[in-house]
Amino acid sequence: MSQVFVFLEGKDGTLKKGSVELLTWAKTNGLETSAGAIGADAAGLAKQAGAFGAKVAFASTPSAEGYNPEVYVSLLKEMIxxxxxxxxxxxxxALAKDAFPRVAARMDSSVASDCTGLKMDGGKLIALKPLYSGKCTAEVEFESGLNIVLMRSNQLPVMDADGSEADVKTIDAPQASGNVTLEKTVQGASNKPDLTEANVIISGGRGMGEAKNFEILEDLAGTLGATVGASRAVVDAGWVPHGMQVGQTGKTVSPSLYIACGISGAIQHMAGMSGSKVIVAINKDADAPIFQKASYGIVGDIFELAGPLKEELSKALN
Ligand SMILES: Cc1cc2nc3c(=O)[nH]c(=O)nc-3n(C[C@H](O)[C@H](O)[C@H](O)COP(=O)(O)OP(=O)(O)OC[C@H]3O[C@@H](n4cnc5c(N)ncnc54)[C@H](O)[C@@H]3O)c2cc1C
Incomplete structure (x- = not known):
C-alpha cells in the first residue's frame, strides 16, 4: 500500500518537470510512492516514474485520443x-483542475488546488495555498478522505533520475458513454513550455509600444530559453493572443525568473506572477508599482536595454 499517488503528465514521451517535482518530494519525505499516467505515451511515462522513486505505476491508453473527463475520472479513481x-x-x-474535483466528488474527498508548497507535520500533510492574489498563504489540512493536492510547477526541487524503472500495471480504459466528446485540440503556436510550466518568462506590457516589438522579447527569450508572456493591456490591444496573458484573468505563473518589460505592475497583473522566485522589472518610470515587487529593477528604456542585455546574457550563458 503506497502513501502517495502521483498523477504523471508528459510531453513528447518524457515526464514533465512538474511530475518529477512531485515524485521527488514524495521520495525525499520517505513516502511509499505509486504513480499513474493516461494517454498514448502512458506506459513510457509510467516506467520513467521508477527513476524517481515510484515502485508501481499504472498506465492506461484510452481508444480515443485526448482528454475525456468521463474516461479519465473513472481511470483515476481505479488507479488511486x-x-x-x-x-x-x-x-x-488545466487537465488536472478539471479532472480532480470530479475524482474528489466520486471518492468523497476534497481538493486543494493551485498550491505552492507541501510539508509533512507529524504524519499529516499540509499544503500551502496562496489566497487573495498571493497576499497571504493558507496552510490547508485535510480532515478526512483522500488528501488531493494540485501543485503549481517550479515550486519544488527535482532529483536526478537513478536509472530504475517502475513496475508498470496496465489498466483497460472504459468506453466513453458519448455524453462528452472532444471536438478538437488546438496546439499553441510556440514549441516553448506553456507559461504555467515555464522556468523562465519574459513578459511585455504596453511599454513595448506595438505588436511588432514583441519580436525583441522573442529574441531575448531565445537566448534564455524563456517563454514570452504579456499583460492584459497588450492582449486587449490585439498585439498577442490571450494564451500569453499573465494575471488575474490570465494565467498564474510560477517561474524561477520573471522579467517584466514595460509593465506597470497593476494588482491584477501581479496576482498572476507574484509567486515567481526572482522578479526583474525593466521600466522607464522609477515610480512604477512593479518595482515594489521586483527582486531587481532596471529604470530605463527597454528598446535601449534589450540589445546590451542580450549580449551580456549570451556571454554569461556560453
Ligand atoms: C477585472 C480586471 C482584471 C484584469 N486582469 C488582468 C490580468 O489578468 N493581467 C494583466 O496584466 N492585467 C489585468 N488587468 C488590467 C490591469 O489593471 C492593467 O490595466 C494592465 O495590467 C496594465 O498593463 P501594462 O502594465 O502593460 O500597461 P500600463 O499600465 O499602461 O503600463 C505600461 C508601463 O510601461 C512603461 N513603459 C513605457 N514605455 C517604456 C519603455 N520604452 N521602456 C520601459 N518601460 C516603458 C510605463 O512606464 C508603464 O509603467 C485587469 C483589470 C481588471 C479591471
Whole structure:
C-alpha cells in the first residue's frame, strides 16, 4: 500500500518537470510512492516514474485520443483505489483542475488546488495555498478522505533520475458513454513550455509600444530559453493572443525568473506572477508599482536595454 499517488503528465514521451517535482518530494519525505499516467505515451511515462522513486505505476491508453473527463475520472479513481494511497498529488494543469474535483466528488474527498508548497507535520500533510492574489498563504489540512493536492510547477526541487524503472500495471480504459466528446485540440503556436510550466518568462506590457516589438522579447527569450508572456493591456490591444496573458484573468505563473518589460505592475497583473522566485522589472518610470515587487529593477528604456542585455546574457550563458 503506497502513501502517495502521483498523477504523471508528459510531453513528447518524457515526464514533465512538474511530475518529477512531485515524485521527488514524495521520495525525499520517505513516502511509499505509486504513480499513474493516461494517454498514448502512458506506459513510457509510467516506467520513467521508477527513476524517481515510484515502485508501481499504472498506465492506461484510452481508444480515443485526448482528454475525456468521463474516461479519465473513472481511470483515476481505479488507479488511486488500487494504489491504496492516502495522498494524491498532481500538477495544477488545466487537465488536472478539471479532472480532480470530479475524482474528489466520486471518492468523497476534497481538493486543494493551485498550491505552492507541501510539508509533512507529524504524519499529516499540509499544503500551502496562496489566497487573495498571493497576499497571504493558507496552510490547508485535510480532515478526512483522500488528501488531493494540485501543485503549481517550479515550486519544488527535482532529483536526478537513478536509472530504475517502475513496475508498470496496465489498466483497460472504459468506453466513453458519448455524453462528452472532444471536438478538437488546438496546439499553441510556440514549441516553448506553456507559461504555467515555464522556468523562465519574459513578459511585455504596453511599454513595448506595438505588436511588432514583441519580436525583441522573442529574441531575448531565445537566448534564455524563456517563454514570452504579456499583460492584459497588450492582449486587449490585439498585439498577442490571450494564451500569453499573465494575471488575474490570465494565467498564474510560477517561474524561477520573471522579467517584466514595460509593465506597470497593476494588482491584477501581479496576482498572476507574484509567486515567481526572482522578479526583474525593466521600466522607464522609477515610480512604477512593479518595482515594489521586483527582486531587481532596471529604470530605463527597454528598446535601449534589450540589445546590451542580450549580449551580456549570451556571454554569461556560453
Ligand atoms: C477585472 C480586471 C482584471 C484584469 N486582469 C488582468 C490580468 O489578468 N493581467 C494583466 O496584466 N492585467 C489585468 N488587468 C488590467 C490591469 O489593471 C492593467 O490595466 C494592465 O495590467 C496594465 O498593463 P501594462 O502594465 O502593460 O500597461 P500600463 O499600465 O499602461 O503600463 C505600461 C508601463 O510601461 C512603461 N513603459 C513605457 N514605455 C517604456 C519603455 N520604452 N521602456 C520601459 N518601460 C516603458 C510605463 O512606464 C508603464 O509603467 C485587469 C483589470 C481588471 C479591471
Amino acid at each position: 483505489s488500487a494504489s491504496g494511497a492516502q495522498i494524491v498529488l498532481a500538477n495544477a494543469s
